[in-house]
Amino acid sequence: MEVSYNALLTRATQTHRLEKHEIIRLLNARGEEERSLFAAADAVRADWVGDAVHLRGLIEFSNYCRNDCLYCGLRRSKQQLQRYRMEPGEILSVAKAGAKLGYRTIVLQSGDDWWYTSTKLAQLVEKIKRLDVAVTLSIGERTRAEYRDLRLAGADRYLLKQETSDPALYARLHPGQSYHHRRQCLEWLAELGYQVGSGTMVGLPGQTVETLADDLLFLQTQGVDMAGIGPFIPHPQTPLSCCPPGNTGQTLRTIAVARLLLPWAHLPATTALAALDKNGHRKGLAAGANVIMPDLTPQPYHGAYDIYPGKGAPLPADYHQAIRDLVRQAGRVVATTPGHSLKPVKSKDNRGEGTLDDL
Ligand code: 5AD
Numbered sequence: 001m002e003v004s005y006n007a008l009l010t011r012a013t014q015t016h017r018l019e020k021h022e023i024i025r026l027l028n029a030r031g032e033e034e035r036s037l038f039a040a041a042d043a044v045r046a047d048w049v050g051d052a053v054h055l056r057g058l059i060e061f062s063n064y065c066r067n068d069c070l071y072c073g074l075r076r077s078k079q080q081l082q083r084y085r086m087e088p089g090e091i092l093s094v095a096k097a098g099a100k101l102g103y104r105t106i107v108l109q110s111g112d113d114w115w116y117t118s119t120k121l122a123q124l125v126e127k128i129k130r131l132d133v134a135v136t137l138s139i140g141e142r143t144r145a146e147y148r149d150l151r152l153a154g155a156d157r158y159l160l161k162q163e164t165s166d167p168a169l170y171a172r173l174h175p176g177q178s179y180h181h182r183r184q185c186l187e188w189l190a191e192l193g194y195q196v197g198s199g200t201m202v203g204l205p206g207q208t209v210e211t212l213a214d215d216l217l218f219l220q221t222q223g224v225d226m227a228g229i230g231p232f233i234p235h236p237q238t239p240l241s242c243c244p245p246g247n248t249g250q251t252l253r254t255i256a257v258a259r260l261l262l263p264w265a266h267l268p269a270t271t272a273l274a275a276l277d278k279n280g281h282r283k284g285l286a287a288g289a290n291v292i293m294p295d296l297t298p299q300p301y302h303g304a305y306d307i308y309p310g311k312g313a314p315l316p317a318d319y320h321q322a323i324r325d326l327v328r329q330a331g332r333v334v335a336t337t338p339g340h341s342l343k344p345v346k347s348k349d350n351r352g353e354g355t356l357d358d359l
Contacts, residue, residue, distance in 0.1 A: 005033055009040045012260040016044075023213040026257050027250070034253065041256035041288035048263040049290045053327045054339035056136065056268075057103030059094050060297040060305040061086040065111025067140070069163075070173045071204065073235040073306040074111045080237055082304045085115060088124045098296045099131040101320055104338040106133050107159070107293060112140035122153035129154035134338040136197075141181065144188045151192045156340070158189045159197040161228055164204060165218035166211045173204065186222060195341040197226030197266070202254050203246020204232045212254055220261045225341035226291075227265050229255050230272030233308035248277040252287040259288030264342040266291050275310035281323075285330045291339070294323050 008025065012018055018026070029037050062085045065074045074081070086094075095106045106128055110116070116139070128135050137150060138159035147158070162182060164170050170179040189196045200215040201207075219227050231246030251273055258267055268291040269284025277283065281292055295315060297305060303312040316322065327334050 009036055013040050013044050016261055016263050018261060020213045020217060023216055023257055024209050027209050027212055027253050029253060037253060037256050038287045041259040042286060044259050044263050045288050045290055049342055051332045052335035053285065053332045054266060054291045054335045055103055055323065056105040056107050056291060056293045057098035057296045058107045058109060058293045059091055060109050061091045062110035062113045063305050064113040064115065067112050067177060068175050070239045071232060073238060073308055075238060078237055081306060084301050084304055086301060088120060091124060092127050094296050094298060095128045096131060099133050104133055105136055107136040107138055109138035118146035118149045122149050125150060125153040125155050134340065141185050147188055147192055151194060157195040157197065159228065160185055161199040162218065163201050164207060164211060165215045169206050169211065195225040197228060198222060198224050199228030201230060201232045202251045205240060205243040216257055216261055219258065224265060225343050227258050227262060228268055228270055229258055230270035231276045233272055233276055235308050245276060252283055255284060255289055256287045264344060266339060268293055272308060281326055282330055285332060292323055294320060
């Protein structure tokens with residue numbers, strides 16, 4: 001006998017376990033069923049991570065990249081881009097301004113740019129940590145020793161999106177990169193005690209709803225602390241320029257199912273979602289998200305961090321206040337704490353297996 005949709009949702013909110021075919025069913029929900037999915041995700045969000053929305057101040061400090069990802073506007077072979085590297089002192093000044101604005105987490109993001117050695121970055125992380133903020137790094141694939149040194153310098157968290165859990169699709173989209181090495185990097189980061197974020201793009205060409213279900217199961221198996229889920233937005237100067245974008249609905253449903261499977265996780269209403277849909281932040285917050293990542297990158301750099309169309313658009317003068325207002329208008333509160341991981345700590349150190357067993 002087929003289990004009714006509502007019974008499936010109720011079970012998901014209680015057990016946080018779903019079979020792949022059940023995830024697909026939720027991802028295919030429309031109309032009343034979709035509204036129930038969002039309501040269930042919102043209830044799990046309120047229960048597990050509360051009403052606080054964590055604002056993570058993002059500094060995009062370099063748009064140089066050694067990779068050539070087919071979807072990305074920073075890809076190495078893209079000629080029409082003014083490349084920049086912010087000096088460590090300048091990055092520190094922006095971090096200070098961010099801390100003054102009230103951000104309790106500073107996210108340092110760049111392309112995979114090895115000009116910034118781990119030694120240089122470790123010095124910077126040490127200085128930023130003195131501002132009494134959490135530091136998240138999002139600087140791509142490095143050696144285990146570099147990850148270790150940055151962790152020892154005080155970095156708290158690391159974002160490394162897998163983008164897709166399908167090895168064949170990964171290989172097509174990331175020439176010269178290795179799916180398994182990226183997974184290896186995620187393992188290292190977890191071993192080193194980082195709060196680890198991964199994530200996925202929704203609507204990539206060649207992706208199916210089955211792939212998305214696998215992506216969600218991948219995030220659950222990894223037991224990530226954070227998961228960034230955003231729509232693919234085609235960049236006109238990339239090989240994927242002619243592909244259709246991901247859509248808001250599918251992105252929101254993926255975020256909602258992520259909330260059911262990873263109840264503790266910090267899930268952003270992503271910048272890409274807000275670029276695709278002007279109400280993206282609000283809709284994301286109503287579908288399970290509890291994080292927004294406002295941009296602190298000063299001009300002219302901000303405009304040159306052209307990952308996808310809309311990303312580098314000038315920010316309004318009241319940008320930071322407007323985000324706080326948006327949070328309040330969504331009936332939520334701006335967090336005043338750094339917003340560290342809420343993932344349940346396991347009694348036995350058997351990371352990597354049955355991450356939900358101790359719930
Ligand atoms: N559309 C949407 N998101 C993109 N990213 C990179 N290129 C695109 C694109 N064309 C995302 C990746 C990366 C984040 C910084 O931006 O997921 O992790």
